[in-house]
Amino acid sequence: MSHVILEHQARFLLLLHAAGAIVLVGASTHHFLIALGYLRGRFKVRLGRIYAITVAIAYGVTFLLGALVYPSYRYLVRGLYLDRHEIWASNLFEMKENLAVVGLVISIAALILSRAMDPSLDRHTRIGYAAFVFTQTAIVWFNVVSGLIITMARSV
Amino acid sequence: MSTTLPQDRSEHSSNVPIAVDAAVMTFCWSFAFLLLHPFPTLWYYPLEHRWELATEPTGLAMAWYGRTLFSIAVSGLGGAITWRILRRRGRLSPEIQDGWMGALVVSIVFVVLVIVVTNLGQHPVPEPLPPWYVPR
Numbered sequence: 152m153s154h155v156i157l158e159h160q161a162r163f164l165l166l167l168h169a170a171g172a173i174v175l176v177g178a179s180t181h182h183f184l185i186a187l188g189y190l191r192g193r194f195k196v197r198l199g200r201i202y203a204i205t206v207a208i209a210y211g212v213t214f215l216l217g218a219l220v221y222p223s224y225r226y227l228v229r230g231l232y233l234d235r236h237e238i239w240a241s242n243l244f245e246m247k248e249n250l251a252v253v254g255l256v257i258s259i260a261a262l263i264l265s266r267a268m269d270p271s272l273d274r275h276t277r278i279g280y281a282a283f284v285f286t287q288t289a290i291v292w293f294n295v296v297s298g299l300i301i302t303m304a305r306s307v
Numbered sequence: 308m309s310t311t312l313p314q315d316r317s318e319h320s321s322n323v324p325i326a327v328d329a330a331v332m333t334f335c336w337s338f339a340f341l342l343l344h345p346f347p348t349l350w351y352y353p354l355e356h357r358w359e360l361a362t363e364p365t366g367l368a369m370a371w372y373g374r375t376l377f378s379i380a381v382s383g384l385g386g387a388i389t390w391r392i393l394r395r396r397g398r399l400s401p402e403i404q405d406g407w408m409g410a411l412v413v414s415i416v417f418v419v420l421v422i423v424v425t426n427l428g429q430h431p432v433p434e435p436l437p438p439w440y441v442p443r
Contacts, residue, residue, distance in 0.1 A: 245426045
Protein backbone atom coordinates (compact mmCIF):
# COMPACT_ATOMS: atom_id res chain seq x y z
CA MET A 152 0.00 0.00 0.00
CA SER A 153 1.29 3.41 -0.89
CA HIS A 154 1.01 6.20 1.67
CA VAL A 155 2.41 9.09 -0.35
CA ILE A 156 2.52 9.82 -4.04
CA LEU A 157 5.29 8.01 -6.01
CA GLU A 158 6.39 6.15 -2.88
CA HIS A 159 7.23 2.97 -4.80
CA GLN A 160 9.14 4.91 -7.47
CA ALA A 161 11.03 7.03 -4.92
CA ARG A 162 14.33 5.11 -5.00
CA PHE A 163 14.48 5.08 -8.79
CA LEU A 164 13.61 8.78 -8.91
CA LEU A 165 16.30 9.47 -6.30
CA LEU A 166 18.83 7.59 -8.44
CA LEU A 167 17.88 9.75 -11.45
CA HIS A 168 18.05 12.82 -9.21
CA ALA A 169 21.61 11.84 -8.24
CA ALA A 170 22.54 11.22 -11.90
CA GLY A 171 21.21 14.68 -12.79
CA ALA A 172 23.23 16.15 -9.94
CA ILE A 173 26.42 14.56 -11.32
CA VAL A 174 25.84 16.23 -14.70
CA LEU A 175 24.92 19.47 -12.96
CA VAL A 176 27.97 19.66 -10.72
CA GLY A 177 30.27 19.03 -13.69
CA ALA A 178 28.57 21.57 -15.96
CA SER A 179 28.38 24.16 -13.16
CA THR A 180 32.07 23.84 -12.36
CA HIS A 181 33.00 24.28 -16.02
CA HIS A 182 30.64 27.25 -16.24
CA PHE A 183 32.34 28.72 -13.15
CA LEU A 184 35.74 28.50 -14.87
CA ILE A 185 34.37 30.20 -18.00
CA ALA A 186 32.85 33.03 -15.90
CA LEU A 187 36.14 33.38 -14.02
CA GLY A 188 37.81 33.77 -17.41
CA TYR A 189 35.40 36.62 -18.26
CA LEU A 190 36.65 38.51 -15.20
CA ARG A 191 40.26 37.92 -16.29
CA GLY A 192 39.64 39.11 -19.86
CA ARG A 193 39.33 35.70 -21.53
CA PHE A 194 36.00 35.61 -23.34
CA LYS A 195 34.98 32.11 -24.42
CA VAL A 196 31.47 33.30 -25.21
CA ARG A 197 30.27 30.33 -27.25
CA LEU A 198 31.45 27.87 -24.60
CA GLY A 199 29.86 30.05 -21.90
CA ARG A 200 26.52 29.86 -23.69
CA ILE A 201 26.78 26.09 -24.09
CA TYR A 202 27.51 25.62 -20.39
CA ALA A 203 24.77 28.07 -19.42
CA ILE A 204 22.12 26.09 -21.27
CA THR A 205 23.55 22.75 -20.10
CA VAL A 206 23.41 23.95 -16.50
CA ALA A 207 19.87 25.33 -16.89
CA ILE A 208 18.55 22.06 -18.39
CA ALA A 209 20.43 19.82 -15.92
CA TYR A 210 19.27 22.03 -13.05
CA GLY A 211 15.64 21.97 -14.20
CA VAL A 212 15.61 18.18 -14.61
CA THR A 213 17.39 17.53 -11.29
CA PHE A 214 15.10 19.99 -9.54
CA LEU A 215 11.96 18.38 -10.98
CA LEU A 216 13.12 14.88 -10.00
CA GLY A 217 13.86 16.11 -6.48
CA ALA A 218 10.42 17.70 -6.28
CA LEU A 219 8.84 14.36 -7.24
CA VAL A 220 10.72 12.45 -4.51
CA TYR A 221 10.07 15.12 -1.89
CA PRO A 222 6.67 13.85 -0.56
CA SER A 223 8.14 10.36 0.08
CA TYR A 224 11.12 11.90 1.82
CA ARG A 225 8.96 14.30 3.84
CA TYR A 226 6.88 11.57 5.46
CA LEU A 227 8.85 8.32 5.32
CA VAL A 228 12.33 9.69 5.94
CA ARG A 229 11.99 13.01 7.68
CA GLY A 230 8.63 12.63 9.43
CA LEU A 231 9.16 9.11 10.74
CA TYR A 232 12.92 9.01 11.26
CA LEU A 233 15.05 12.15 10.88
CA ASP A 234 12.79 14.41 12.98
CA ARG A 235 13.07 11.80 15.75
CA HIS A 236 16.70 10.68 15.57
CA GLU A 237 18.74 12.99 13.28
CA ILE A 238 17.31 16.47 13.62
CA TRP A 239 20.44 18.07 12.16
CA ALA A 240 19.78 16.18 8.91
CA SER A 241 16.20 17.46 8.78
CA ASN A 242 17.41 21.02 9.17
CA LEU A 243 20.20 20.55 6.64
CA PHE A 244 17.71 19.18 4.13
CA GLU A 245 15.36 22.16 4.53
CA MET A 246 18.33 24.46 3.95
CA LYS A 247 19.31 22.48 0.86
CA GLU A 248 15.82 22.52 -0.65
CA ASN A 249 15.35 26.25 -0.17
CA LEU A 250 18.80 27.02 -1.55
CA ALA A 251 17.97 24.82 -4.53
CA VAL A 252 15.14 27.19 -5.49
CA VAL A 253 17.52 30.17 -5.31
CA GLY A 254 19.96 28.27 -7.51
CA LEU A 255 17.24 27.45 -10.05
CA VAL A 256 16.26 31.10 -10.47
CA ILE A 257 19.90 32.15 -10.71
CA SER A 258 20.70 29.49 -13.33
CA ILE A 259 17.81 30.77 -15.50
CA ALA A 260 19.05 34.34 -15.01
CA ALA A 261 22.61 33.31 -16.01
CA LEU A 262 21.21 31.57 -19.10
CA ILE A 263 19.36 34.73 -20.20
CA LEU A 264 22.40 36.93 -19.53
CA SER A 265 24.71 34.55 -21.41
CA ARG A 266 22.62 35.09 -24.54
CA ALA A 267 21.89 38.81 -24.09
CA MET A 268 25.31 40.20 -23.27
CA ASP A 269 28.64 40.72 -24.93
CA PRO A 270 31.07 40.17 -22.06
CA SER A 271 33.96 41.87 -23.84
CA LEU A 272 31.99 45.15 -24.03
CA ASP A 273 29.69 45.15 -21.02
CA ARG A 274 31.56 45.25 -17.71
CA HIS A 275 28.47 45.52 -15.45
CA THR A 276 26.65 42.61 -17.01
CA ARG A 277 29.84 40.56 -17.02
CA ILE A 278 30.23 41.05 -13.27
CA GLY A 279 26.54 40.29 -12.62
CA TYR A 280 26.77 37.17 -14.77
CA ALA A 281 29.87 36.01 -12.90
CA ALA A 282 28.11 36.65 -9.57
CA PHE A 283 25.18 34.50 -10.71
CA VAL A 284 27.44 31.69 -11.91
CA PHE A 285 29.60 31.71 -8.75
CA THR A 286 26.55 31.69 -6.45
CA GLN A 287 24.82 28.97 -8.43
CA THR A 288 27.95 26.78 -8.47
CA ALA A 289 28.40 27.22 -4.72
CA ILE A 290 24.77 26.23 -4.16
CA VAL A 291 25.13 23.16 -6.40
CA TRP A 292 28.26 21.97 -4.58
CA PHE A 293 26.68 22.61 -1.17
CA ASN A 294 23.54 20.74 -2.20
CA VAL A 295 25.41 17.77 -3.66
CA VAL A 296 27.57 17.37 -0.54
CA SER A 297 24.70 17.90 1.90
CA GLY A 298 22.47 15.57 -0.14
CA LEU A 299 25.08 12.82 0.17
CA ILE A 300 25.46 13.42 3.91
CA ILE A 301 21.69 13.33 4.48
CA THR A 302 21.34 10.18 2.39
CA MET A 303 24.02 8.55 4.59
CA ALA A 304 21.85 9.28 7.61
CA ARG A 305 18.63 7.94 6.03
CA SER A 306 17.16 7.66 2.58
CA VAL A 307 13.87 6.80 0.88
CA MET B 308 37.20 32.45 -29.04
CA SER B 309 35.30 35.69 -28.67
CA THR B 310 31.87 36.26 -30.19
CA THR B 311 30.16 39.66 -30.35
CA LEU B 312 26.46 40.30 -30.65
CA PRO B 313 25.14 42.11 -33.75
CA GLN B 314 24.87 45.87 -33.13
CA ASP B 315 21.04 46.04 -33.42
CA ARG B 316 20.60 43.11 -31.05
CA SER B 317 23.09 44.60 -28.61
CA GLU B 318 21.17 47.90 -28.51
CA HIS B 319 17.79 46.20 -28.29
CA SER B 320 18.90 44.13 -25.31
CA SER B 321 20.86 46.83 -23.49
CA ASN B 322 18.54 46.76 -20.47
CA VAL B 323 17.77 43.03 -20.47
CA PRO B 324 20.36 42.45 -17.69
CA ILE B 325 18.64 45.07 -15.54
CA ALA B 326 15.29 43.27 -15.97
CA VAL B 327 16.93 39.91 -15.22
CA ASP B 328 18.55 41.36 -12.09
CA ALA B 329 15.17 42.81 -11.06
CA ALA B 330 13.55 39.38 -11.46
CA VAL B 331 16.22 37.77 -9.27
CA MET B 332 15.93 40.53 -6.65
CA THR B 333 12.12 40.21 -6.56
CA PHE B 334 12.51 36.47 -6.15
CA CYS B 335 14.98 36.87 -3.27
CA TRP B 336 12.78 39.29 -1.34
CA SER B 337 9.52 37.38 -1.89
CA PHE B 338 11.13 34.06 -0.93
CA ALA B 339 12.68 35.59 2.19
CA PHE B 340 9.36 37.23 3.07
CA LEU B 341 7.54 33.89 2.89
CA LEU B 342 10.16 32.29 5.13
CA LEU B 343 9.96 35.05 7.71
CA HIS B 344 6.25 35.91 7.82
CA PRO B 345 3.10 33.81 8.04
CA PHE B 346 1.39 34.40 4.71
CA PRO B 347 -1.31 32.50 2.82
CA THR B 348 0.59 29.83 0.88
CA LEU B 349 -0.31 26.76 -1.11
CA TRP B 350 0.28 23.76 1.16
CA TYR B 351 0.57 20.18 -0.02
CA TYR B 352 -0.64 17.41 2.30
CA PRO B 353 1.36 14.33 1.26
CA LEU B 354 -0.69 11.84 3.29
CA GLU B 355 -4.03 13.22 2.17
CA HIS B 356 -2.95 13.92 -1.42
CA ARG B 357 -4.52 17.36 -1.44
CA TRP B 358 -3.62 21.04 -1.69
CA GLU B 359 -4.83 23.92 0.44
CA LEU B 360 -4.31 27.68 0.41
CA ALA B 361 -3.77 28.57 4.06
CA THR B 362 -1.53 30.51 6.42
CA GLU B 363 -1.02 27.63 8.85
CA PRO B 364 -1.38 23.94 7.96
CA THR B 365 -3.53 21.42 9.82
CA GLY B 366 -1.41 18.28 9.98
CA LEU B 367 1.57 17.11 7.95
CA ALA B 368 1.95 19.59 5.10
CA MET B 369 4.64 21.00 2.83
CA ALA B 370 4.93 24.71 2.07
CA TRP B 371 7.95 24.35 -0.25
CA TYR B 372 5.95 23.84 -3.46
CA GLY B 373 3.68 26.81 -2.80
CA ARG B 374 6.55 29.03 -1.69
CA THR B 375 8.55 28.11 -4.80
CA LEU B 376 5.66 28.69 -7.23
CA PHE B 377 4.66 31.98 -5.59
CA SER B 378 8.21 33.38 -5.54
CA ILE B 379 8.94 32.36 -9.13
CA ALA B 380 5.65 33.94 -10.27
CA VAL B 381 6.44 37.17 -8.40
CA SER B 382 9.95 37.09 -9.84
CA GLY B 383 8.63 36.77 -13.39
CA LEU B 384 6.24 39.64 -12.76
CA GLY B 385 9.03 41.83 -11.34
CA GLY B 386 11.27 41.12 -14.32
CA ALA B 387 8.46 41.70 -16.84
CA ILE B 388 7.43 45.03 -15.30
CA THR B 389 11.05 46.24 -15.23
CA TRP B 390 11.58 45.13 -18.82
CA ARG B 391 8.38 46.92 -19.92
CA ILE B 392 9.48 50.14 -18.21
CA LEU B 393 13.04 50.08 -19.56
CA ARG B 394 12.76 48.50 -23.00
CA ARG B 395 12.31 51.78 -24.89
CA ARG B 396 14.93 53.65 -22.89
CA GLY B 397 18.61 53.86 -23.64
CA ARG B 398 21.25 52.16 -21.55
CA LEU B 399 21.12 53.20 -17.91
CA SER B 400 24.02 55.22 -16.53
CA PRO B 401 26.99 53.33 -15.05
CA GLU B 402 26.18 54.75 -11.60
CA ILE B 403 22.66 53.31 -11.71
CA GLN B 404 24.02 50.00 -12.97
CA ASP B 405 26.54 49.93 -10.11
CA GLY B 406 23.75 50.60 -7.61
CA TRP B 407 21.58 47.94 -9.21
CA MET B 408 24.44 45.44 -8.98
CA GLY B 409 24.95 46.28 -5.30
CA ALA B 410 21.24 45.77 -4.62
CA LEU B 411 21.37 42.43 -6.41
CA VAL B 412 24.30 41.18 -4.34
CA VAL B 413 22.63 42.35 -1.10
CA SER B 414 19.39 40.58 -2.10
CA ILE B 415 21.14 37.27 -2.82
CA VAL B 416 23.19 37.42 0.39
CA PHE B 417 20.04 38.32 2.35
CA VAL B 418 17.94 35.42 1.09
CA VAL B 419 20.80 32.94 1.65
CA LEU B 420 21.23 34.21 5.22
CA VAL B 421 17.48 33.99 5.86
CA ILE B 422 17.45 30.40 4.58
CA VAL B 423 20.40 29.42 6.77
CA VAL B 424 19.19 31.20 9.91
CA THR B 425 15.58 30.02 9.69
CA ASN B 426 16.69 26.40 9.32
CA LEU B 427 19.39 26.32 11.99
CA GLY B 428 18.36 25.02 15.37
CA GLN B 429 14.83 23.99 14.37
CA HIS B 430 13.17 21.39 16.59
CA PRO B 431 10.70 19.62 14.32
CA VAL B 432 8.00 17.41 15.80
CA PRO B 433 8.25 13.84 14.46
CA GLU B 434 5.22 12.11 13.02
CA PRO B 435 3.59 9.42 15.16
CA LEU B 436 4.84 5.97 14.16
CA PRO B 437 2.14 4.06 12.27
CA PRO B 438 1.43 0.38 13.08
CA TRP B 439 2.95 -0.82 9.77
CA TYR B 440 6.26 0.99 10.35
CA VAL B 441 9.26 -1.32 10.60
CA PRO B 442 12.51 0.36 11.71
CA ARG B 443 15.52 -0.52 9.59
